[in-house]
Amino acid sequence: MRRDLKTGAIVLLVLIVLTSCKKFLDVVPDNVATIDNAFTMRTQAMKFLFTCYSFMPKNGRLDDDPAMVGGDELWEIPERAAFLDMAKGFQSKVGPLGDRFQPMYQGIRDCNIFLENIGKVPDMQETEKKRWIAEVKFLKAYYHFILVRMYGPIPVIKKNLPISADVNEVKVSRDPVDTCFNYIAQLLNEAAPDLPLTILSPTTEAGRITRPIALSLRAKALVTSASPLFNGNADQGNLKNHDGTPLFNTTFSKVKWDTAAVACKRAIDVCEEAGIKLYIYNPAFQQFQLSDTINTQLSIRNAVTERWNSEIIWANTQANTDGLQRLISSWWDPRYLDGVITRGELSPPLKIAEMFYSENGVPINEDKTWNYSGRYTLRTAGDDDKLYIRKGYTTVGLHFDREPRFYADLGFDGSIYYGQGRFDDKKDNELFYLEGKFKQRNGKGKYGYNTVTGYNLKKLINFQNTINSNNDYSVVDYPYPIMRLADLYLLYAEALNESSGPSAEVNKYIDLVRKRAGLGTVESSWTNFSTNPVKFLNQDGMRDIIQQERLIELAFESQRLWDLRRWKKSSQVLNDQIRGWDMSQTTPESYYRITVLYNQTFGAKDYFWPISEGNMTTNTNLVQNLGW
Incomplete structure (x- = not known):
């Protein structure tokens, strides 16, 4: 031997x-x-x-990227995603998930x-x-x-x-x-x-x-x-x-x-x-002159989905997104519902919808002008809301007066969904909108798929994908980004704040990201709208600001799971309910009732993967991670 x-x-x-x-x-x-x-x-x-x-x-693939559905950012139809078992606390040292x-x-x-x-x-x-x-x-x-x-x-x-x-x-x-x-x-x-x-x-x-x-x-x-x-x-x-x-x-x-x-x-x-450099949507040619609202949303979406755009530092060419986009794209057009073209899977929970800022660029529970206590109260969209929510549509207060990244990243019942063949935002009838109630075109009750929380993922879908009369869904593929400049800017702001506290340099790099997202500076937003106007002036407050900025800016990009772990916040954030709306209802009054999908648990041992028992048996010099 x-x-x-x-x-x-x-x-x-x-x-x-x-x-x-x-x-x-x-x-x-x-x-x-x-x-x-x-x-x-x-x-x-x-x-x-x-x-x-x-x-x-293969970043962004449900079978190879635990950061997609292994935490709390996206929820799935239970039988569809193995890493959802990890999110449910079913990790094991016998054949660890994602080993x-x-x-x-x-x-x-x-x-x-x-x-x-x-x-x-x-x-x-x-x-x-x-x-x-x-x-x-x-x-x-x-x-x-x-x-x-x-x-x-x-x-x-x-x-x-x-x-x-x-x-x-x-x-x-x-x-x-x-x-x-x-x-x-x-x-x-x-x-x-x-x-x-x-x-x-x-x-x-x-x-x-x-x-x-x-x-x-x-x-x-x-x-x-x-x-x-x-x-x-x-x-x-x-x-x-x-x-x-x-x-x-x-x-x-x-x-x-x-x-x-x-x-x-x-x-x-x-x-x-x-x-x-940070990506700004500015096409050489477009058929219609778009509003600033739509341009800002396209800057946010295309920073991820436009191939090799100016912001991409590193993208994985072995992890293209055709399959992912088909999986998460909802049914676009009521004329073509006979074929299962797209599935509308991967559902952001209610906690993620609440994570995004108000239109004033501060957390919704800090904005002194935003009705936080009435966020679940029904409200009907008016003419001023028509680029975000279908005019005349009844939804909840949570969906009004939010920052551009909320509307760029998420789809919901009644929300405007720019792209996919609809390009003139000056015509109300040209703006496609989602209908998410029971047996509606984007709701539960038809094919067994679609959102399980009431929210659709919009951010990772290229706005130029189209559906045509031949029941074909044409996808504009792109390599999955591993790192883009906004990520690096926020890492620098975080490191600098931890090293020497708040400063103009810290603000500068956060503000660059916020400006592209259509928001004011940290200083102006917190000074004018926050119930804690001096939050950005101390290290702990600035730490909270930077962390929430990262979670919003990099949402759904396989970053949240790792950030929550390295901050040691998973034991706090992932011991919580996964909630959504009541998808089996047909009226706003019944649909907008909070439903608990799962009660997550996260213990100290879950911060690190277990080394499999097979590896431990073969190499007796290895020691197992604590708790496993």
Whole structure:
């Protein structure tokens, strides 16, 4: 057995866990032959480079992205989404939902193989070789980051084990979480100088790593490292290796926030040097002159759905959105209801609808001019509301006088839905609106699909998707954004506030995001409309403002689940009801009654994924996360 291992298996062994020695040995000969040939010429090495990319998770896919329906941001028809079981508290150490332990280490293994062998390729320019090395260092850092964000401290795999390694050396231990983050930051720092500032040939290189991507991920990793889940988390004080090595430093370090702020500003500077800027909808041609209301909504929506727009720092070309858009798009047109064209699934709960600001740019429970206590009272839309709600339609006060992102992101009973073939917002009859009551075109009771809360997801749907008389739904596909500039701006504001408190610089980067969303500045909004007009002047108040700004601006973009965790707010926010409207009713009086869909629970153990029992059995040097 020992001789067999030394003759082939360990040369590739960076996986921490193997289902069995025999299974791994069975695949070694083919892999060795492939590796021997993979670096004999440039074309073969490029295939291996793309293999390193192939382990990237498919962001935005319900079967591969736990941040879609694994928290509380979107709810689903129960039998449709596996990650909904995680949101319901059914995570398990026997086959954990969304387990990435083995796939990410497979990716790290291949990255190490690439880095160890790329120097052998004879027919490559040195500059190109350096670029490829930088890309793979980035991917190696990214895969480590995915693991740390999910599992906390992990074994850091800097290089593959040599052929002479003892079998016991395979059973590595977890490294302290600070070691993990430091290594991720180091790899990204090494990679950045040799990466291009921009992609010069989008048709052949779209999705490949650039310097702005590398430095933006480094900024996000360092902000994550500085956040309460990883910085002075006393709840994790008992997580130690078998030899007693503590895996969390339970003492808070302000230096981490200082370092994160510097990293964010460095990333912003490089992004701006590359021409990356907040997206504003300004088409070269449009058939109708649109109102400012619709233009603002399209700026918000298209910042996500327009392919490679000016704001996208990094988008996943392996995670296109055709299927996602069909899944979440509601039935658009009463003339074409005979075929199941779209499903209208993924339903924002009532708590998400209440999260968005008032039209004055402050939380609805803080706005002294907004009728918070009457938010569930029925109200009929008038002429001033017709670009948001169908004129004459009766709905609840919650849906009136809200910020543009509320109307850009969410659809609801009676709401105007711009696009999908309706483009003239000057004509009332050209503005499509949703009808969400029982057996109405966008309601419950026909095909078994559609919203389960009374809210539809609008944000991730390209407004140019169309439905035609042939019962065909034409989708404008786009790669799923992993990071855009608004995300980076808000990370910088957060890090700077935690590092040195509120300042004009903090306000500047929040206000840039708010301006694009059609809102006033933080200072003017809170001073003039909030019941707490000095909230933005102290660090705790500004922290709340920044966190809510992130949750709103990045809603439905696979960010909320991770933000709530790193802020250690999941145990507060996810111990709550998932609520919606009564979807089985036909009148406003009955429909707008709050219905509880589920009572969520979230415990301290749920902040980190369990390591599967299979991995724990195979590698006895691993320690399990607390509570599992």
